[in-house]
Amino acid sequence: xxxxxxxxxxxxxxxxxxxxxxxxxxxxxxxxxxxxxxxxxxxxxxxxxxxxxxxxxxxxxxxxxxxxxxxxxxxxxxxxxxxxxxxxxxxxxxxxxxxxxxxxxxxxxxxxxxxxxxxxxxxxxxxxxxxxxxxxxxxxxxxxxxxxxxxxxxxxxxxxxxxxxxxxxxxxxxxxxxxxxxxxxxxxxxxxxxxxxxxxxxxxxxxxxxxxxxxxxxxxxxxxxxxxxxxxxxxxxxxxxxxxxxxxxxxxxxxxxxxxxxxxxxxxxxxxxxxxxxxxxxxxxxxxxxxxxxxxxxxxxxxxxx
Amino acid sequence: xxxxxxxxxxxxxxxxxxxxxxxxxxxxxxxxxxxxxxxxxxxxxxxxxxxxxxxxxxxxxxxxxxxxxxxxxxxxxxxxxxxxxxxxxxxxxxxxxxxxxxxxxxxxxxxxxxxxxxxxxxxxxxxxxxxxxxxxxxxxxxxxxxxxxxxxxxxxxxxxxxxxxxxxxxxxxxxxxxxxxxxxxxxxxxxxxxxxxxxxxxxxxxxxxxxxxxxxxxxxxxxxxxxxxxxxxxxxxxxxxxxxxxxxxxxxxxxxxxxxxxxxxxxxxxxxxxxxxxxxxxxxxxxxxxxxxxxxxxxxxxxxxx
DNA sequence: TACACAATTGATGAATCCTCACGCCATTGA
DNA sequence: TCAATGGCGTGAGGATTCATCAATTGTGTA
Numbered sequence: 001x002x003x004x005x006x007x008x009x010x011x012x013x014x015x016x017x018x019x020x021x022x023x024x025x026x027x028x029x030x031x032x033x034x035x036x037x038x039x040x041x042x043x044x045x046x047x048x049x050x051x052x053x054x055x056x057x058x059x060x061x062x063x064x065x066x067x068x069x070x071x072x073x074x075x076x077x078x079x080x081x082x083x084x085x086x087x088x089x090x091x092x093x094x095x096x097x098x099x100x101x102x103x104x105x106x107x108x109x110x111x112x113x114x115x116x117x118x119x120x121x122x123x124x125x126x127x128x129x130x131x132x133x134x135x136x137x138x139x140x141x142x143x144x145x146x147x148x149x150x151x152x153x154x155x156x157x158x159x160x161x162x163x164x165x166x167x168x169x170x171x172x173x174x175x176x177x178x179x180x181x182x183x184x185x186x187x188x189x190x191x192x193x194x195x196x197x198x199x200x201x202x203x204x205x206x207x208x209x210x211x212x213x214x215x216x217x218x219x220x221x222x223x224x225x226x227x228x229x230x231x232x233x234x235x236x237x238x239x240x241x242x243x244x245x246x247x248x249x250x251x252x253x254x255x256x257x258x259x260x261x262x263x264x265x266x267x268x269x270x271x272x273x274x275x276x277x278x279x280x281x282x283x284x285x286x287x288x289x290x291x292x293x294x295x296x297x298x299x300x301x302x303x304x305x306x
Numbered sequence: 307x308x309x310x311x312x313x314x315x316x317x318x319x320x321x322x323x324x325x326x327x328x329x330x331x332x333x334x335x336x337x338x339x340x341x342x343x344x345x346x347x348x349x350x351x352x353x354x355x356x357x358x359x360x361x362x363x364x365x366x367x368x369x370x371x372x373x374x375x376x377x378x379x380x381x382x383x384x385x386x387x388x389x390x391x392x393x394x395x396x397x398x399x400x401x402x403x404x405x406x407x408x409x410x411x412x413x414x415x416x417x418x419x420x421x422x423x424x425x426x427x428x429x430x431x432x433x434x435x436x437x438x439x440x441x442x443x444x445x446x447x448x449x450x451x452x453x454x455x456x457x458x459x460x461x462x463x464x465x466x467x468x469x470x471x472x473x474x475x476x477x478x479x480x481x482x483x484x485x486x487x488x489x490x491x492x493x494x495x496x497x498x499x500x501x502x503x504x505x506x507x508x509x510x511x512x513x514x515x516x517x518x519x520x521x522x523x524x525x526x527x528x529x530x531x532x533x534x535x536x537x538x539x540x541x542x543x544x545x546x547x548x549x550x551x552x553x554x555x556x557x558x559x560x561x562x563x564x565x566x567x568x569x570x571x572x573x574x575x576x577x578x579x580x581x582x583x584x585x586x587x588x589x590x591x592x593x594x595x596x597x598x599x600x601x602x603x604x605x606x607x608x609x610x611x612x
Numbered sequence: 613t614a615c616a617c618a619a620t621t622g623a624t625g626a627a628t629c630c631t632c633a634c635g636c637c638a639t640t641g642a
Numbered sequence: 643t644c645a646a647t648g649g650c651g652t653g654a655g656g657a658t659t660c661a662t663c664a665a666t667t668g669t670g671t672a
Contacts, residue, residue: 005337006587006612007391009315010660025618031311037661039620044660049391050400050589051430059618059669066399073390077383084379085313085355093372094356124357281312283356306312316629331649343630345651350629365638365649 011045014038015053016078019063019071032306089287095124098284102147103134105197105228106271111147118291125284133225134197137274144279145288149198149227150269159274160301162292166264167202170231170257171240178237183260186212193220193239197227202242202267209265231257280306317351320344321359322384325369325377338612395593401430404590408453409440411503411534412577417453424597431590439531440503443580450585451594455504455533456575465580466607468598472570473508476537476563477546484543489566492518499526499545503533508548508573515571537563586612 014037017027024038031038046052053067063071088094102111107129119127130143137146138154152159169189176183179191186207194203194215200223207214222239224230234241235256245264251257273292279285286305293301320343323333330344337344352358359373369377394400408417413435425433436449443452444460458465475495482489485497492513500509500521506529513520528545530536540547541562551570557563579598585591592611599607 005319006592007387008587008659009319012387013311013315023618024620034662035619036621036663039618040661043620047588049394050402050593051394052401056619056668061619066394070390070394073386077386080379080383080386081313081318084376088355088357088372088376095358096356281314282353286312287356314628329649340631341650342632342652346630349651362637362650365647367650 007048008041008044011041011048012074013078014041015045016071016075018042018054018061019067020075022062023060032304089283092121092123094122094283094287095126096282096284097126097128098145098288099128099130099143100145100147100288101130101132101137101140101143103137103149103228104131104226105134105231106147106149107131108228114295117295118288121291122284122287125287127288134227135225141276144276144282144285145292146274147292148272148274150272152270152272154274157274157277158280158306159272160293160298160304162271162273162296162298164270165244165267166246167206167242167267168245168259168264169206169240169242169261170251170259171234172237173255173258175234175237175240176258176260183240186210186261189240190215190218193222195230195233195239195241196221196223197225197230197241197243198269199223202269205268206242206265210261210263313354314347314350317347317354318380319384320347321351321377322381324348324360324367325373326381328368329366395589398427398429400428400589400593401432402588402590403432403434404451404594405434405436405449406451406453406594407436407438407443407446407449409443409455409534410437410532411440411537412453412455413437414534420601423601424594427597428590428593431593433594440533441531447582450582450588450591451598452580453598454578454580456578458576458578460580463580463583464586464610464612465578466599466604466610468577468579468602468604470576471550471573472552473512473548473573474551474565474570475512475546475548475567476557476565477540478543479561479564481540481543481546482564482566489546492516492567495546496521496524499528501536501539501545501547502527502529503531503536503547503549504575505529508575511574512548512571516567516569 014027014031014033017030018024018038021027021030024042025035027033028035028038042053049066049070051066052064053070054061055064100111111129115127115129119125130140132140134149137143137148138157140146147162149165152161169183171183171192175192179188181188183189183192189212196203200221204214220239222233224233227243230241231243231251233239234243235251240260244267245259252259273289275285275289289305290302293299320333320337320339323336324330324344327333327336330348331341333339334341334344348359355372355376357372358370359376360367361370406417417435421433421435425431436446438446440455443449443454444463446452453468455471458467475489477489477498481498485494487494489495489498502509506527510520526545528539530539533549536547537549537557539545540549541557546566550573551565558565579595581591581595595611596608599605
């Protein structure tokens with residue numbers, strides 16, 4: 001070893017984790033690798049260094065003398081590098097363009113209210129927010145991060161849940177009053193227009209959960225591509241929308257919307273954040289994801305980042 | 307950047323070199339890469355960190371503020387890791403088997419005399435020396451390092467020159483005296499047996515350099531696979547060998563061999579060390595190469611190590 | 613004795629990395 | 643002013659490295 005020209009650097013990260021955990025399995029879990037990958041890497045490092053870093057003890061491993069010496073240096077060095085990288089982030093040094101896509105609904109109710117925090121922390125990141133149909137978030141290839149309502153698990157992208165949503169029917173007081181006899185039972189909804197912001201499955205689930213027959217025949221249906229639009233329609237008395245009981249909290253307070261039924265159901269979908277696989281290694285996107293997930297109290301989800 | 311899970315570590319080595327030289331080209335030269343590779347790596351690192359590390363200044367490049375901060379941390383960290391790796395080497399911690407192949411000649415005249423140094427410095431390395439025909443060094447796949455006489459540039463292996471060799475004809479005094487009229491002119495050699503340790507080209511070259519016609523017709527020829535064997539044959543008066551004027555220095559002093567002609571020629575070949583491409587990343591082999599090259603005063607050659 | 617756990621191995625497939633060829637821009641010198 | 647040169651950037655390709663899978667060994671536990 002006369003220079004580190006030939007030291008396989010990727011193995012150092014793995015070694016550091018393995019040394020810290022004194023276990024290949026736990027290191028693999030931390031790094032989102034297989035046990036096998038860790039084993040291979042340690043072996044490569046051992047060959048490069050020419051000495052064994054671990055010794056088998058029973059069915060686990062412990063650091064050898066050489067391993068202990070090396071682990072000390074490596075973990076300190078890694079810490080320093082990580083520290084320096086973090087300092088760059090925290091100092092607002094991160095720059096560049098960040099393209100975000102989300103449905104208008106999300107922009108209106110959450111992003112518009114909160115994004116200033118992110119912009120303040122990272123003044124050199126130039127955010128471009130594109131308001132697109134919920135479904136279209138997954139079709140765009142020229143965005144870094146997207147927010148979308150759905151069931152999760154989209155192909156070719158990393159994604160994680162931002163928040164579950166409890167949905168309940170909402171309508172304007174005027175509509176409520178205009179219905180003879182009010183809305184006392186789910187089946188009363190068959191006489192009003194049902195506002196959909198999806199393909200209709202959430203309403204179907206709601207009727208199922210409410211123990212009432214579906215409204216396929218009798219009720220009128222109006223479909224729109226955005227949850228916010230559905231709320232707007234509800235506000236204007238066009239019909240009853242099935243929306244989050246918290247996102248439109250302000251409207252409830254102001255008396256613009258009311259909840260005719262006292263219960264909510266967990267929506268089939270939820271708000272998810274998705275990230276382009278190409279962008280996920282870039283600092284700007286990662287910072288945004290971190291901020292978003294932290295804001296939603298989903299710190300655990302951060303650890304699933306590749 | 308929340309962890310260094312996603313930091314591409316190989317780029318750090320490149321960045322460190324580029325920052326130190328303030329030049330991609332010089333960094334590329336140091337790391338034996340192309341300019342392009344360096345450029346790509348820096349770009350990848352910049353994307354991961356989210357900030358530009360270099361700024362263009364005219365047709366060269368200088369560290370940005372962020373770059374300077376990061377370079378400081380990275381170079382220190384790399385130094386620490388390198389230092390730790392070196393400490394393992396120097397502490398004789400390097401272990402494992404090392405298979406070395408060389409012709410008997412080299413083993414007899416040099417390796418046997420000097421290998422104890424290496425063994426002393428690295429007691430945990432188990433050296434296995436295999437004496438094989440010169441040519442066979444390049445055929446063996448189960449060796450780490452080989453030493454061989456030849457022109458260099460063997461396929462699929464790393465190799466470098468250990469030392470040039472000046473060759474001159476040698477024979478025993480008895481043979482010399484037995485020739486009527488002695489060996490005064492190159493053409494006198496046509497009356498003796500020429501001892502070859504190669505395919506005959508070195509003798510041909512010698513006759514050419516000496517300005518004498520070749521000896522293809524008249525002289526007797528004896529071929530053997532080892533230079534040392536040729537010397538032994540010369541010592542026993544079998545013929546005249548064309549060998550290094552230094553490797554058999556002891557024999558000259560003891561009067562066992564004499565040099566009939568006062569000049570030497572630079573042999574076409576030279577002693578080379580070759581290294582298996584699989585072994586060249588292993589510490590044991592690298593330490594051996596370093597020791598060998600340093601012993602032969604070929605420190606420059608170390609830098610050509612991949 | 614069977615089972616679960618941890619690490620290892622070899623082969624295969626995927627991702628990364630490097631190079632090549634070209635392009636760009638700034639400096640140099642005729 | 644116009645090549646010529648030197649240093650860096652870019653996109654496509656091919657080679658190396660890396661990670662995974664599936665099977666194996668060896669150790670401890672029920």
